Amino acid sequence: MGKRASAELGAGRADDGLGGNGRDEVIYRNLFVAIVENHLAPGTKLPEDTLAETYGVSRTSIRKVLQRLAHERLVDVRLNRGASVAQPSVGEARDIFSARRIIECGAIPQVVAKATSPALEALRDLVRREHAAQDRGDWRESIFLSGAFHVELMRLSGNETLTDFLTQLVSRSSLVIATYGSPQTASCRHSEHDDVIEIIAAGDVEAATRWMDRHLRDVERSVVLVEEEPEPADLKKILEEVAQRRPKLR
Amino acid sequence: MGKRASAELGAGRADDGLGGNGRDEVIYRNLFVAIVENHLAPGTKLPEDTLAETYGVSRTSIRKVLQRLAHERLVDVRLNRGASVAQPSVGEARDIFSARRIIECGAIPQVVAKATSPALEALRDLVRREHAAQDRGDWRESIFLSGAFHVELMRLSGNETLTDFLTQLVSRSSLVIATYGSPQTASCRHSEHDDVIEIIAAGDVEAATRWMDRHLRDVERSVVLVEEEPEPADLKKILEEVAQRRPKLR
DNA sequence: ACTTCATTTATTGGATACACTTTTATAACG
DNA sequence: CGTTATAAAAGTGTATCCAATAAATGAAGT
Incomplete structure (x- = not known):
């Protein structure tokens, strides 16, 4: 595991308003x-x-x-x-992504308005690291950095409250990905993060909003997919089925 | 103080995921x-x-x-x-209202889509109680119910995560109102809550969104107004001024 | 009289101890 | 052999205790 990128994914600020004692x-x-x-x-x-x-x-x-x-x-x-x-339910997962669409798309105007050159360069660097992690097959780091990208993008809006909310939504998204969805599904494809940086640099609010909406829908679709049963685990039945398939222990 | 309406303003659910022990x-x-x-x-x-x-x-x-x-x-x-x-800063106050605009307006489509007749009737009842509190001059209850209205409206969206976020934003708004802004300013005028119910009942997403945006901007403008100094409290100076006005103790 | 420094007081941060609940293990019984 | 009842174990909830820090008080010196 390489050097941590915890700073980017927020995880609460150092002085967080709570009495964090170090x-x-x-x-x-x-x-x-x-x-x-x-x-x-x-x-x-x-x-x-x-x-x-x-x-x-x-x-x-x-x-x-x-x-x-x-x-x-x-x-x-x-x-x-x-x-x-936590094990987010399917409904919870839907709520999380729905909330992300509303918040991340809704904040785009302010993000575009406040985006500065150095800030965008920092984002590009984040994407570079994300790709590097992907190339070397480090899907954990990859997912982590992908989330950090969204949070840092939001931070450009200058709205700390929304950034905190999104930090929570992004980390919960990671839990959703862990619960439903195969590893490579989520991390591999969706690294079009480069694109949105250029759209924002061009100052095109409309396009950026559309991009974000589509992007988040893609991620959600690639992950939640199956509505699985609450799994009260008919453990007995399952074991019996297995037993019938293999009547004797070899 | 009448019967409490705590239920409406959330304040965290009974089982809230935390180990609330009653x-x-x-x-x-x-x-x-x-x-x-x-x-x-x-x-x-x-x-x-x-x-x-x-x-x-x-x-x-x-x-x-x-x-x-x-x-x-x-x-x-x-x-x-x-x-x-907490004493929200002016910047914090701005962030809060900005976040509310994004979230409450963004969720309008889902609110309209899922709004049922009985749900709308419950909202009307809430507004009735809000008006009653206003008429009898109970501005605390009035502000409280006004907040509860927004939260309950959001709850119609079916998105618990967003409802939780908004609950937090609304309670912090109350703090902002308490910190900046005179009591009657905030509570008296903005009771056009009836209007939006009918707009939603009519299923007009566009109009409802516009209404909400305008409503929240009105509330914000009526409250935050002045960027006041951090108030290191020139206690000495203040007391001296008072002393000069009343040179002797009676 | 005003400022500065030391001492006392009040309050918080964190660890331990004990009561209570849940879970697991064991034993008795059908 | 499986089921239920009982007892032990593990783990959580809360109160109390002690140490550390900040605030308040008072004394000394300029």
């Missing part, structure tokens, strides 16, 4: 990256004791971090049942 | 309403001990609630300095 900020970022880059699969339990030992702090600090991640909907916390990596 | 959920809602209805002025310190005694729980639970409110940007938490009711 130490638990590090813990937060670690968990955040672990979840968003899919090192921790959706549904994975996150026991407080384990995390506390891992990071050499007490459960108190861990709980704070988990609460924060829960509020960002990256983990589920159920009463007396602890925290686990 | 007890601290009550505490959260209390504080939430107190802040949004401006019973607690922006900048008010919120000492943990005081709150703990008030609600008869330990500081631990209070801290959890404060963290949550901090994440929703209704309180500021600074390291080793505790929590206080």
Whole structure:
């Protein structure tokens, strides 16, 4: 895993309005990256004791971090049942992408208006790194940088509130990608990010908006696809079926 | 203060993905309403001990609630300095209203598409209550219900994620109104909420979008107005001026 | 009298301890 | 052999305790 690009994907600012103490900020970022880059699969339990030992702090600090991640909907916390990596439902996934279309397209005018040359160059660099990651087959980094691109684009609008919202939507998108959709599906094709930079540089609001809408619909279509059953897991039945196919243990 | 309308203004759902235990959920809602209805002025310190005694729980639970409110940007938490009711900056205020325009206008198509008769009737009832509060001069309830209207309108879209975002934006708007802007300015005039219901009932997406944009710009203009200085509080000067006006103590 | 420095007080950050709930393991029973 | 009941284990929820930091008070010096 190369040098981290956490800075770009926000993950909450250093001073975030919360009382981030530096130490638990590090813990937060670690968990955040672990979840968003899919090192921790959706549904994975996150026991407080384990995390506390891992990071050499007490459960108190861990709980704070988990609460924060829960509020960002990256983990589920159920009463007396602890925290686990969130598993977005299909409906949730649709909401997320719908929200992204509305917000990212809606902010395009301000993004175009405030886009400066150096800012665009920074975006180009981000895309370069994204392509590099893709070429070397590092799909985790690739997805990560792809998300960072969208967030940084939004940051150009100068609207911190919207940027925070989008940061959350983008990280949740990563969870959606991890839950539904095959790895290569999401990361490989959609790297037309170069295009939109030039459209924005040209100052064409209409075209940029249309591009963004199409782009997001493409990503969504390539991922959500199947409405799968809630999976109460007829474990018994499944095992019986398998057993019938292989009547004896060889 | 009449029966509360907390349900409408969200304030986080009962099961919110966090481990809301019922007890601290009550505490959260209390504080939430107190802040949004401006019973607690922006900048008010919120000492943990005081709150703990008030609600008869330990500081631990209070801290959890404060963290949550901090994440929703209704309180500021600074390291080793505790929590206080947030004071949105002018820039923040602008961002909030800008975000609201993008999100609320952007969601109009889905709102119109999914609006049902009973849903619209519920909205009309909300407006009736808003007018009632206005007529009796209860500007707190009035502002509260006005916000609830926007949130409930968004809820019609069926997009929970966007509804959550808007809930946060609306409550922060209340803080902005409390910080800048005179009470009657904000609550009195803008009760054209009836109009948009009929436009939506008629299914006119274009008109509804235009209405919403104009409405939100009106609200913003009536509130933010002045870019005021950071107020390092020339306490001394102020007191001297007062002293000069009243040279002797009676 | 005003400023500066030291001490005291108040308040927060974080760790530990204990009560309670859920889950797992074990044993008794059908 | 499978099912249910009981007991142990693991894990979470909350309160309390101690250390660290910031605010407030008071003293000394200019």
